[in-house]
Amino acid sequence: MGRRVGIEEEFLLVDADTGRARGDGPAVARAVEEQTELQQQQVETGTAPHTDLREAASDLLGRRARTAAAARERGARLLALATHPLPTASATTRGERYQRLEDHYGLLVREQLTCGCHVHVEVPDRGEAAAVLDRLRPWTSVLLALSSNSPFWQGADSGYASYRTQVWYRWPTAGPTEPFGDAAGYDRATARLLATGVPLDAGQFYFDARISATHPTVEVRVADVCLLARDAVLLAALTRGLVETAAREAADGLPVPDVSVAALRAASWRAAHDGTGGELVSPTSGRPEPADAVLTALVDHVRPALLDAGDEELVLTGLADVRRRGTGADWQRATAARSGVDAVAREAAEATLRS
Numbered sequence: 062m063g064r065r066v067g068i069e070e071e072f073l074l075v076d077a078d079t080g081r082a083r084g085d086g087p088a089v090a091r092a093v094e095e096q097t098e099l100q101q102q103q104v105e106t107g108t109a110p111h112t113d114l115r116e117a118a119s120d121l122l123g124r125r126a127r128t129a130a131a132a133r134e135r136g137a138r139l140l141a142l143a144t145h146p147l148p149t150a151s152a153t154t155r156g157e158r159y160q161r162l163e164d165h166y167g168l169l170v171r172e173q174l175t176c177g178c179h180v181h182v183e184v185p186d187r188g189e190a191a192a193v194l195d196r197l198r199p200w201t202s203v204l205l206a207l208s209s210n211s212p213f214w215q216g217a218d219s220g221y222a223s224y225r226t227q228v229w230y231r232w233p234t235a236g237p238t239e240p241f242g243d244a245a246g247y248d249r250a251t252a253r254l255l256a257t258g259v260p261l262d263a264g265q266f267y268f269d270a271r272i273s274a275t276h277p278t279v280e281v282r283v284a285d286v287c288l289l290a291r292d293a294v295l296l297a298a299l300t301r302g303l304v305e306t307a308a309r310e311a312a313d314g315l316p317v318p319d320v321s322v323a324a325l326r327a328a329s330w331r332a333a334h335d336g337t338g339g340e341l342v343s344p345t346s347g348r349p350e351p352a353d354a355v356l357t358a359l360v361d362h363v364r365p366a367l368l369d370a371g372d373e374e375l376v377l378t379g380l381a382d383v384r385r386r387g388t389g390a391d392w393q394r395a396t397a398a399r400s401g402v403d404a405v406a407r408e409a410a411e412a413t414l415r416s
Contacts, residue, residue, distance in 0.1 A: 063305060063370030065110040065183040066297050067278070068121055070286050071176035072413070073140040074102050074132055080406030082149040082174065085137045092131040095124070099159060100151040100174050104128060104139070110183065114375060118294045122416055125290060129414055138410035143176045143211035143225040143285035146393065146405040161261055169232070175225040176286040178208060180297050181278035182304040187244040190272045190279050192311035194247070195240040197303045199318050199344035201269045201283045202328040203359050204303075206352060208284035208296055209336035210389030216402060222336025222390040223285050226329060234260050235267040237325035240317045247272060269329070279304055283329070288389030288412050295379035298372040302363030305370070320347065336390050337383065356380060 076083045084101030096105040106124040111117035129139040151174040153163045163170045184190040209222035221227060230236050234254065241247040251266055260266065263274050269283040281300045287293040328342035331349070335341065341355040342348070344362075360367070360376060367373040386392070392412070396405050 062112045063301050063366070063372065065112050066114065066117060066301050067108050067110045067181040067276070068117060068293055068297050069105060069107040069179040069181070070121070070125075070141065070293065071098055071103055071105045071178070072128065072286065073142055073145055073174070073176060074104060074137045075140055075145070075406055075410075077133070077136050077138050080147060080403055082145050082151065083137055084152050085132060085135045087154060088135060089128060089131045089137070092134075093124075093127050095128060097154050097156075099154060099162070099170065101154050102145075102149070102151055102174060103176060110181070114294055114298055114372060117297060118290060118416070121293060122290050122414075125414055129410070139413055140406065140409045141176075141210075141286050141288050141413040142389070142393070142405070142409050143223065144214055144228070145174060146213035146216070146397070146402050148216040149174065158261075165261060172228060172231075175211070175228050177225065177229070177282060178284040178286045178293055178296060179280055179282045180284070180300040181273060181276055181280050182301050183277060184279045184304065184308070185277040187247070187272060189308055189311065191241045191244045191247045193279050193304050193307040194238070194270050194272070195242070195317040196307035196310050196315075197270060197281075198237055198240070198325060199320050199328070200303050200359060200362070201237070201281065202325070202332040203341060203344065203355055204281065204296060204299060205283045205285070205329060206332035206336050206341055207299070207356070207383065207388065208287050208292065209333065210285040210288050210393070212390045212393050213397070213402060213405065218394070218397075221334050222338070222388065223333040225285050226333035229267070230329075232265075232267050234265050236269060237322050237329065238268050239322055285389065288392060288409065289415055291379060291416060292383065292389070295376060295383070298367070298370075298376050298379070299359065299363065301370060302366040302372065302376070305366035306363045309366070318344075336388050338387070338391065353384065
């Protein structure tokens with residue numbers, strides 16, 4: 062079996078009748094002993110660490126169900142959407158840190174009503190963790206494309222499969238990073254960033270992937286929250302495969318891929334724009350290729366790690382399912398074309414609880 066994995070998911074809360082965002086997040090979080098988020102219209106859940114991804118899937122679904130039940134008691138619905146499809150205004154959650162963020166960043170904070178999925182993969186050694194971060198950098202944009210679930214912004218189609226990414230990358234600390242080299246290099250880079258006074262604390266290292274400050278893990282943070290729980294588990298399996306593959310490459314002395322932050326940002330833009338329905342920047346060639354071919358290349362890249370963890374069948378079945386029905390962004394657009402944008406908010410509550 063593979064390394065232990067934990068999955069954190071952020072959700073929107075909306076009115077059961079109108080589908081408009083509502084600020085029940087703190088109350089719902091207290092009721093189910095989960096985490097509050099930056100905006101009152103959000104709540105975050107996090108699974109326990111699991112080696113068996115079937116157990117992780119059960120844990121994740123159970124947390125979705127319990128949180129949705131607590132929301133229903135307050136007349137709200139839980140939505141696994143990375144942006145709200147309707148025009149909406151947010152309200153920052155009360156608390157000293159959240160207020161400092163709003164005072165410091167202003168409108169940037171008030172527009173951050175976005176929901177991501179963060180996958181933690183166990184890497185207890187910080188030196189190994191830094192080596193992993195350096196080697197998985199070219200592949201994070203592929204995970205973003207696979208998770209894309211935010212085509213709408215303020216009631217309009219944004220033209221992106223993941224518009225959450227465009228909003229999230231407004232943070233000055235968000236996005237891809239240069240190679241760190243080792244744990245000391247990671248510490249130097251983050252210390253220099255803190256010294257600028259731009260991030261308020263280490264919790265604001267919003268890198269696409271980082272060494273967790275609170276767990277012995279590498280935390281990959283690039284993805285939209287997935288509409289379907291099965292896609293979140295697929296994302297976790299591929300992320301674990303990437304982490305294990307990168308660790309093996311480092312142990313074998315393979316060099317860090319020579320790719321710039323500018324190229325990585327371009328790859329993320331393409332992934333956010335096209336999702337899995339167009340082209341992606343190939344992590345191996347650096348050139349645009351059909352998304353389906355890049356997904357196949359990802360599986361080939363991590364296949365030995367998938368086999369050793371017992372995840373190959375899960376990944377192949379999950380990818381075949383996504384190729385057949387599309388991503389959350391595809392579902393949202395199809396629902397809006399059939400029944401209007403309002404229907405996205407109504408119907409997503411049911412989809413959020415599907416396995």
